[in-house]
Amino acid sequence: MNFSDFDFHESLMDGIRAMGFEKATPIQEQAIPTILSGKDIIGSAQTGTGKTAAFLLPIIQQIIGSEDHGEIKALVIVPTRELAVQIDQQMEGLSYFTGVSSIPVYGGSDGVTFANEKKALSEGADVVIGTPGRLIAHLNMKYVKVAALKYLILDEADRMLDMGFHDDIQKIISHLPEKRQNLLFSATMPPKIRELARKVLTEPEEINIAISKPAERVMQIAFVVYDNQKIPLVKHLLQAKGLNSVLVFCSTKASTKELARDLRQAKFSVEDIHSDLEQKSREEVLTKFRNRKLKILVATDILSRGIDIEDIDLVINYDVPNDGEDYIHRIGRTARAASKGVAFTFVNEKSQNQFAEIEELLGRPVDKAKNPSHIGPGPEYKPRKKGKKPRRNFKGGRSFKGSKGTKASKPRGGGRRK
Ligand code: AMP
Numbered sequence: 001m002n003f004s005d006f007d008f009h010e011s012l013m014d015g016i017r018a019m020g021f022e023k024a025t026p027i028q029e030q031a032i033p034t035i036l037s038g039k040d041i042i043g044s045a046q047t048g049t050g051k052t053a054a055f056l057l058p059i060i061q062q063i064i065g066s067e068d069h070g071e072i073k074a075l076v077i078v079p080t081r082e083l084a085v086q087i088d089q090q091m092e093g094l095s096y097f098t099g100v101s102s103i104p105v106y107g108g109s110d111g112v113t114f115a116n117e118k119k120a121l122s123e124g125a126d127v128v129i130g131t132p133g134r135l136i137a138h139l140n141m142k143y144v145k146v147a148a149l150k151y152l153i154l155d156e157a158d159r160m161l162d163m164g165f166h167d168d169i170q171k172i173i174s175h176l177p178e179k180r181q182n183l184l185f186s187a188t189m190p191p192k193i194r195e196l197a198r199k200v201l202t203e204p205e206e207i208n209i210a211i212s213k214p215a216e217r218v219m220q221i222a223f224v225v226y227d228n229q230k231i232p233l234v235k236h237l238l239q240a241k242g243l244n245s246v247l248v249f250c251s252t253k254a255s256t257k258e259l260a261r262d263l264r265q266a267k268f269s270v271e272d273i274h275s276d277l278e279q280k281s282r283e284e285v286l287t288k289f290r291n292r293k294l295k296i297l298v299a300t301d302i303l304s305r306g307i308d309i310e311d312i313d314l315v316i317n318y319d320v321p322n323d324g325e326d327y328i329h330r331i332g333r334t335a336r337a338a339s340k341g342v343a344f345t346f347v348n349e350k351s352q353n354q355f356a357e358i359e360e361l362l363g364r365p366v367d368k369a370k371n372p373s374h375i376g377p378g379p380e381y382k383p384r385k386k387g388k389k390p391r392r393n394f395k396g397g398r399s400f401k402g403s404k405g406t407k408a409s410k411p412r413g414g415g416r417r418k
Contacts, residue, residue: 002023002024003022011064011097012061012098015096015098018093018097019090019094031054035059035181039204040181040201040202041184041207043183043185043186043206043207044186045185045209046329047187047332052087060098062150063098071124072126072146073150074149074150075127075128075149075176076129077154077169077172078129079160081104081282083155084105084129100127101126103116103125105117105128105129105131106279117134121143132168139171146176151181151182152173157186173200182204184200188328218341218342221343221366222355222381223369223378225375225378226349231262232374233371233372235263235266236374238268243313243314244295247309247314247334249298249299251300252319271297271298272298272299273285273286275300289309315341316345316346317330317343317344317346319348319351320358327358330343349379
């Protein structure tokens with residue numbers, strides 16, 4: 001489907017052309033007419049499907065003709081600063097010729113940024129894209145012009161709930177006019193998202209684009225390893241020819257820093273990114289990576305969702321992600337748009353069951369590669385079958401239930417900082 005079929009305003013078509021979009025993606029085909037018709041939407045789509053433009057385009061189109069000058073018309077709530085910045089960049093590109101304004105609003109910056117946000121929010125930027133905490137900080141001060149707001153978008157809603165933002169979202173919504181159009185996007189649809197949708201949306205139309213399935217073009221390979229094989233293996237894989245852009249994901253800040261230090265010592269072009277880093281430094285690192293001035297980025301999975309960096313050659317899961325959703329988001333960083341991607345996952349002994357659960361979610365096993373000979377063979381891949389009781393210690397008769405490494409024993413979500 002061509003964009004000309006949507007009957008968009010000419011100034012918006014100019015932006016679409018300037019962004020190099022030719023044909024609408026499947027989610028755009030489905031969502032744009034529905035949003036233009038005024039209906040609420042619950043959409044499951046991972047990043048890389050074009051979902052950002054799917055909601056931005058019809059909203060810009062409707063704002064172009066709007067009379068309410070100096071009022072906020074659309075609010076996009078997102079889990080992370082990086083996603084706010086990225087959506088704002090697409091917004092800037094698409095709306096460039098339209099005169100529709102936008103501002104990203106996220107925490108962690110200096111007083112000058114806060115003052116600029118305050119100005120934009122009190123003068124009514126057309127589209128506001130923000131993280132929950134920062135939005136509440138502004139809303140509490142009563143100058144945010146939301147009386148004429150018509151559109152509320154919750155993006156990466158599953159991620160927001162994982163990060164503990166449920167109450168903040170409700171609080172923000174309590175400030176908004178009741179009559180508005182609501183769009184909720186989520187990579188996955190667990191029951192807690194359905195519940196949020198019941199509270200926020202009115203008779204939504206449901207749009208599903210490949211729920212919980214990674215991009216088909218990603219070649220996924222797992223290495224079953226002992227912990228002490230991970231560093232030599234990652235160094236070996238990073239030496240492959242033709243790699244320009246590699247993302248390595250670790251589960252914790254500590255392992256992110258440690259791995260980056262080891263790789264730096266081995267003279268790789270590498271930086272690490274996690275929540276200990278100031279926002280400014282995070283953006284600088286991301287810009288360097290985007291501009292190909294930095295080859296390897298080691299990150300906690302705060303980066304695994306929503307961030308749109310094109311043409312990543314390789315994603316390495318240095319640790320198995322906590323759950324399937326994180327895995328899908330991580331490997332979704334590669335094989336964007338037209339490119340093919342590769343994702344390697346290191347599965348240590350402790351995380352075999354966790355990885356088997358991910359394979360179950362994928363609906364198929366991930367191919368296991370043999371370790372390179374100089375690294376030596378890893379352990380056998382022998383995850384516990386689902387539903388099978390945990391092993392017993394026959395001598396003492398004590399159950400291993402709740403032992404380290406099983407999913408049930410791991411703390412999840414709840415606003416963890418990565
Ligand atoms: P998203 O899923 O919103 O993160 O978008 C992924 C990438 O696809 C972004 O770089 C967009 O600029 C790009 N994109 C979105 N829609 C289209 C389209 N119709 N044609 C080509 N690229 C697109």
